[in-house]
Amino acid sequence: MSQIYLSVDSQTLSYLQDTLVSLVENSASAKSIVVIGRPENELEIRHIADCVDFSGKALELSFLETSCHLSQALGMAARSGCTGVLFVKSGVTVPYAWDARLERIARHNQKIGTVSPLCDSFAMFALMGEEGRATVAPSDTQIIDSLTFSLSSKTYIEVPCFLEDCFYISSAAIELAIAKPVKGNHGDQKSGWALSRILSAHGYLNVLGDCLYVYSVLQVEDDKSKYLLAQTSVQSIIRAEPFKELGLMVLQGFTSKIAFNNMPGLDPRPVQLHVQHASGGGLGKWVRDYCSADKSRVNMILKSSGLRSVNGGRLMLFSGVDDVTPLQTWELAIPIHGTVVSHNEYAIVVEEIIRRYSVDAILVSSLIGHSLEILDTPVKTILIAHDYYPYCPALNITFQSICTNCEFPRLDQCFKQNIHNRYFRNVGANDWEALREAYLEKMQKNKLKMVIPSQSVKEHLIRLEPRYNNVEFVVIPHGTSPMLAVEPLKHQQSGDTRLRILVLGELGPHKGLNLLKEIAAELKSLADLFLVGCGGEGKIFENMRLGGIIYSYDLDELPQIIHDINPDFALLLSVVPETFGYTLSELTELRVPVIATRLGSFVDRIVDGKTGFLVEPSAEDVVRKIKALDADRVNIAYVKENIARIESKSIDGMVADYHRLLPLENLPIARFPIERHSNPLNFLVSEQRYRELIQKENALTQLLSSISWKVTTPLRWAKLIITRLTESN
Numbered sequence: 001m002s003q004i005y006l007s008v009d010s011q012t013l014s015y016l017q018d019t020l021v022s023l024v025e026n027s028a029s030a031k032s033i034v035v036i037g038r039p040e041n042e043l044e045i046r047h048i049a050d051c052v053d054f055s056g057k058a059l060e061l062s063f064l065e066t067s068c069h070l071s072q073a074l075g076m077a078a079r080s081g082c083t084g085v086l087f088v089k090s091g092v093t094v095p096y097a098w099d100a101r102l103e104r105i106a107r108h109n110q111k112i113g114t115v116s117p118l119c120d121s122f123a124m125f126a127l128m129g130e131e132g133r134a135t136v137a138p139s140d141t142q143i144i145d146s147l148t149f150s151l152s153s154k155t156y157i158e159v160p161c162f163l164e165d166c167f168y169i170s171s172a173a174i175e176l177a178i179a180k181p182v183k184g185n186h187g188d189q190k191s192g193w194a195l196s197r198i199l200s201a202h203g204y205l206n207v208l209g210d211c212l213y214v215y216s217v218l219q220v221e222d223d224k225s226k227y228l229l230a231q232t233s234v235q236s237i238i239r240a241e242p243f244k245e246l247g248l249m250v251l252q253g254f255t256s257k258i259a260f261n262n263m264p265g266l267d268p269r270p271v272q273l274h275v276q277h278a279s280g281g282g283l284g285k286w287v288r289d290y291c292s293a294d295k296s297r298v299n300m301i302l303k304s305s306g307l308r309s310v311n312g313g314r315l316m317l318f319s320g321v322d323d324v325t326p327l328q329t330w331e332l333a334i335p336i337h338g339t340v341v342s343h344n345e346y347a348i349v350v351e352e353i354i355r356r357y358s359v360d361a362i363l364v365s366s367l368i369g370h371s372l373e374i375l376d377t378p379v380k381t382i383l384i385a386h387d388y389y390p391y392c393p394a395l396n397i398t399f400q401s402i403c404t405n406c407e408f409p410r411l412d413q414c415f416k417q418n419i420h421n422r423y424f425r426n427v428g429a430n431d432w433e434a435l436r437e438a439y440l441e442k443m444q445k446n447k448l449k450m451v452i453p454s455q456s457v458k459e460h461l462i463r464l465e466p467r468y469n470n471v472e473f474v475v476i477p478h479g480t481s482p483m484l485a486v487e488p489l490k491h492q493q494s495g496d497t498r499l500r501i502l503v504l505g506e507l508g509p510h511k512g513l514n515l516l517k518e519i520a521a522e523l524k525s526l527a528d529l530f531l532v533g534c535g536g537e538g539k540i541f542e543n544m545r546l547g548g549i550i551y552s553y554d555l556d557e558l559p560q561i562i563h564d565i566n567p568d569f570a571l572l573l574s575v576v577p578e579t580f581g582y583t584l585s586e587l588t589e590l591r592v593p594v595i596a597t598r599l600g601s602f603v604d605r606i607v608d609g610k611t612g613f614l615v616e617p618s619a620e621d622v623v624r625k626i627k628a629l630d631a632d633r634v635n636i637a638y639v640k641e642n643i644a645r646i647e648s649k650s651i652d653g654m655v656a657d658y659h660r661l662l663p664l665e666n667l668p669i670a671r672f673p674i675e676r677h678s679n680p681l682n683f684l685v686s687e688q689r690y691r692e693l694i695q696k697e698n699a700l701t702q703l704l705s706s707i708s709w710k711v712t713t714p715l716r717w718a719k720l721i722i723t724r725l726t727e728s729n
Contacts, residue, residue, distance in 0.1 A: 002084040002103060002168070004033045005073035012090035013041055013048075015217060018138065019090045020052045028097040028267075028669045030086055032058035034076065036069045070192060074169070078178050085174060089165045093138040093215040095145035097266055100670035102168035105156050105209045108674040113173035113204030114196070115156070116163035117212040118148065123238045125163045127213055128247040135255065138215050143259070145213040147250045150260040150319060150327055152210040154356070155677040157242050159208045160233040161196035165216045173204050210243050211672070213250075242677060253325075260327055261320035262298045265358030265672035270664035271298045272361045273353065277368040278305035278316070282582050283386040286478055287365060290658070291321035293479075293651040297664065300327075300357060302350075304336065304369025311424075312336025312369030315349055328353075336369050338424040338431075339390050341438040343371040350374055358671055360664050368423075372435075375442045382662060383443070383450045385457050385579055390439050393432050394421035396510055396576035397460055402599065404463055408433060419509055420576065444470050449661065453478050453580035454601035460577060474661055479654030480585045484559045499527035499630050500547065502567035502592065505583045507537035512573025512597070518619035520544060526630060530565050532558075562590050568636055569629065572596035575617045581605070588646055593639040595625055609635070611642050 004023060008016050016035075023033055033054070037045045042063050049059060064072055070087060077085045084106065086099050102115045118127040120136070127148060128136070136144055162169075169177075180198055196206050252258075264271045272294075274287050291299040301321060306313030313335040316326040332345050340346075353359060354377060362381040364374060367390050375381060387395040397403045399410070399418045406414075412429040414421050442448070449472045452458055458475075461468040501523065507513045520541060523529050528547030531538045538549050553561060570592050572584060577600025584605060587594055596602040597617040606612035613629070615621040629636055 001082060002030050002086055002099060003077060003080065003082045004030045004086045004088060004099070005069070005077070006033060006035045006088050006090060007069035007073070008035060008037045008041070008045065008090035009067065009069075010038070010041060012218065013037075013044060015091040016045065017048045017051060019088065019092055020049065022093045022141075023088065024052060024054055024057055026094050026096045027057070027086075027099045029100045029103060031056075032060065034060045034062060034073070036062045036064060036072060038067070039063045039065065070164070070195070074174050074177055077171075078174050083171050085169050087164075087167055087169065089216070089218060091216055091218040092166045093141040094166065095142050095213065096263075097669055098145075098166075098212055098214065099168070101149075101209070101212045101266070104670040104672070105207065105211075105674055106168055106170055108156075109205065109676075110172075111203060111205050112156075112207055113170055113176075113199040114162040114206045115168040116159065116206070116208045117166055117214045118208070118210065118243065119163055119165065119214050119216050121165065121216040121218060122163060124159060124161075124234050125208060126247070127243060128251045132247065132251050135251070136215065138217065140254070141213070141215040144215075144250060144254060146260055146263060147253045147258070148213040148246070149211050149263050149266065151249050151253070152243075152246055153675070153677075154211050154672055155675050156207040156209045157237075157677040158205050159237055160200070160206065161193050162206050163208075164192040165218055166214050173199055176202055176204065209674075210246055210677075211674075258325045259323070260325075261322050262300065264298050264300060264319065266670055267298075268666040268669050269296060269298050270360040270667055271300060271358050272363055272662075272664075273357075273359045274299060274301045274363050274365060275367070275370060275374055276301065276303055276365045277311065277370075278303045279368075282580070283365050285582060286384075286386065288321050289479065289481070289651045290655060294655045296659075300353075300359070302353065306335060306369060310335040311338055312346075315346070315369075317353060336371065338393070338427045339367045339369070339435055339439075340371050341435060342373055346371040347373045350377060354379060355673055358667075358673075360667070361662055363658075363662075367439075372438055372442055375439075375446060375448060380662060380664075381446070381448060383448055385450055385452045387579060388457075388461070391436055391461065391465065393424050393427070394418055395423070396420055396578075397464065398510070398576040402460070402577055406464055440465070440467050447472070449474055451476050451658070451661070454604040456577060456600050456604050457579050460600075476654060476657045476661070477649050478580050478582065478585070479649045479651035480582070480589065481651060482648075483586070483589045484556060499569075499626070500565060500567045501527045501529050501626070502562070502565060502570040503529065503531050503534065503573070504570055504587060505533050507531070507534045510574065510576045512571075512575050512617070513537055515573045515575060515617065515619060515622065516571075519623050520546075522623055523626070526626060527568075530567065532561060532565070558586065559590060562592060567592055568633070569593040569595055569613075569639075571622070572602065573617070573622070574599060574602070576600070578602065585648055588643050589648055591640055591644050593636055593643065595622065595629075610639065611646065612639060 004027060006019065006023065035045060035049065045061060049061065066072060073085060073087055084103065086102065088094070098117065102117065105115045106112045116125055119125045120128055120133040177195055177198060180202065199206060274291065276283060276287055287301065299320060301318040303316045303318070304312040305316060313332060315330040315332065317328045319327045330349050334343070334345065336343060336346065350373060359379055361379055362374065362377060363384060364381065365384045365386055388397045389395050392406070394414060398420050399414050408429060411432060415429050444467065451474050453476065455475055458473045503516065505511065507516065520529065524544065530547045531541060532550045533553055534549065535551060538551055541549065550561065570587050572581070572594050574597055580601050584594060584596065584602065593612055595613045595615055596606055598614040599617060602614065606614055608614040613625055615625045
């Protein structure tokens with residue numbers, strides 16, 4: 001196990017408490033901290049340490065006359081037998097799991113001796129450079145680091161020395177440093193630069209990783225001297241700016257207040273990838289509810305988007321459901337129409353996502369805009385049926401009536417005549433037959449489980465396609481959140497008052513728009529009709545002088561809206577078999593009885609005459625039921641009493657059911673993949689960069705003008721090297 005050694009002196013004593021708190025809160029693997037200070041600061045150091053809650057981490061204080069704390073730390077570590085040293089100076093702020101990330105990089109290659117993080121206090125290790133230094137404060141470290149980790153390629157480069165303010169050194173490198181001290185009379189014998197050269201001379205690498213950012217208040221002055229005193233290789237790294245693109249993205253993200261809410265593969269939570277399209281609706285609500293409630297796993301989202309005729313022109317990856325900005329976006333050269341059996345670009349993207357973000361499971365809520373290759377990955381995968389796609393191109397297995405077969409002649413007519421089949425006009429029946437066959441084959445071959453929110457989904461699918469008998473279905477109803485408490489609705493007992501009827505939710509052909517048109521005029525003589533959340537389709541009812549129309553609302557406004565309307569019951573007029581029905585859940589939660597069509601999940605969820613009323617999807621049957629209830633309103637009160645006792649499934653309960661279906665254990669911290677930086681560094685010097693280097697060199701020469709001729713010789717040498725390099729380029 002690695003140990004943290006924290007160096008503090010008189011100049012950095014004022015930063016000690018902040019650094020200690022940062023280390024205690026954000027160290028994930030190291031369990032002990034050794035503070036090394038000077039004897040004259042002992043009382044102050046002990047007082048500061050007493051003010052910090054170490055939360056189970058061991059603390060040791062060591063006071064030494066020497067100012068070379070690094071060599072002392074290495075000696076102490078060698079005697080303790082620890083696996084590595086995390087050396088930090090007071091004045092550094094570290095982010096979450098900083099230690100585990102440095103160790104992760106070190107494990108990638110046994111030749112790695114030291115690992116340094118990105119830090120804008122020294123040009124060679126800079127992420128955002130001087131602009132970032134001027135913009136960022138210590139309190140911003142976690143935000144900058146989150147952006148850095150999320151946007152980085154998880155690579156490292158070789159550098160000639162390590163960042164002395166914060167770095168990791170392996171036990172093998174420590175043993176070498178102890179066994180091979182610097183010989184001769186060298187002024188930098190005890191410096192980090194000397195140690196770096198020893199390690200390099202014996203085949204160890206000093207590397208800089210791109211997936212970790214720390215903040216240091218210390219090295220503004222030190223940077224100015226090291227810039228010229230270091231070897232030419234330092235200048236080469238600075239000029240190459242290997243992580244310039246990353247730094248620009250991080251700085252832009254920071255100034256634009258972009259945040260990524262998850263860092264997949266860093267903390268121990270397993271990673272799930274939700275696959276969906278970007279159109280929202282009930283599916284979008286389910287994904288948002290699930291991801292918001294599931295705190296024990298990282299829930300990433302892969303969305304397809306595009307025009308209606310091109311469903312998968314773009315793929316967007318989000319680290320979490322609350323992210324506004326995608327973590328990555330891919331514009332597909334060959335867009336996906338509907339769903340395809342195979343797609344080379346898509347397969348490459350999915351493979352990269354799984355590898356780069358340590359994905360452990362995939363939950364497919366929609367295949368629209370995706371390739372069936374998402375079902376062929378090596379990770380655990382389940383399907384969630386929010387509709388009947390991709391078996392049914394119309395999504396809702398309805399063509400004039402509910403479909404009981406879908407052989408080619410009917411499928412062909414469906415593409416030509418079905419008003420519900422309006423999403424994939426650039427795909428034909430032959431294409432769909434091939435897609436359907438491949439889909440069913442993959443489901444059976446890969447033994448994929450299908451989660452359904454109601455039993456009717458299974459019954460309909462098996463009736464359409466007997467091969468669904470070979471699929472394992474699991475019923476998990478969608479969970480819902482409790483509605484805000486509002487005074488209970490008052491029931492209209494008297495037959496002298498007009499009925500108040502609610503139609504809640506969007507209006508469209510599949511939601512019974514035409515059925516409502518048929519009955520609206522007759523209902524005016526019986527009741528006051530209220531349309532809530534009907535969208536633009538509700539405008540056709542404006543001239544009918546209904547009880548009221550509310551075109552849209554926020555969900556948290558709904559309880560008060562319902563309370564103010566005080567409906568006797570609501571109409572759910574869907575003419576297609578819904579797989580669940582969030583609107584029914586909302587009305588049940590608000591104790592509003594419903595008259596619903598005898599289709600799909602309504603049949604599963606409503607006991608006719610006890611918890612609601614079921615009717616055939618015809619104008620005559622709907623009006624007949626309304627007149628019957630108007631004549632005998634005791635039935636309305638009876639149902640209202642019964643639904644008050646219904647306990648809706650919570651979102652937490654739903655998530656727990658999915659966890660039982662898809663068990664995943666916590667995993668090691670910092671398990672993300674690491675690679676060597678594969679692109680050659682660009683050492684060309686632009687005219688602008690040349691001027692910047694000369695300006696720095698002039699400023700540093702003035703700073704060190706009082707130093708002896710012997711010390712300033714490297715300054716003149718560095719200037720000569722800069723000149724020669726720029727002339728050669």
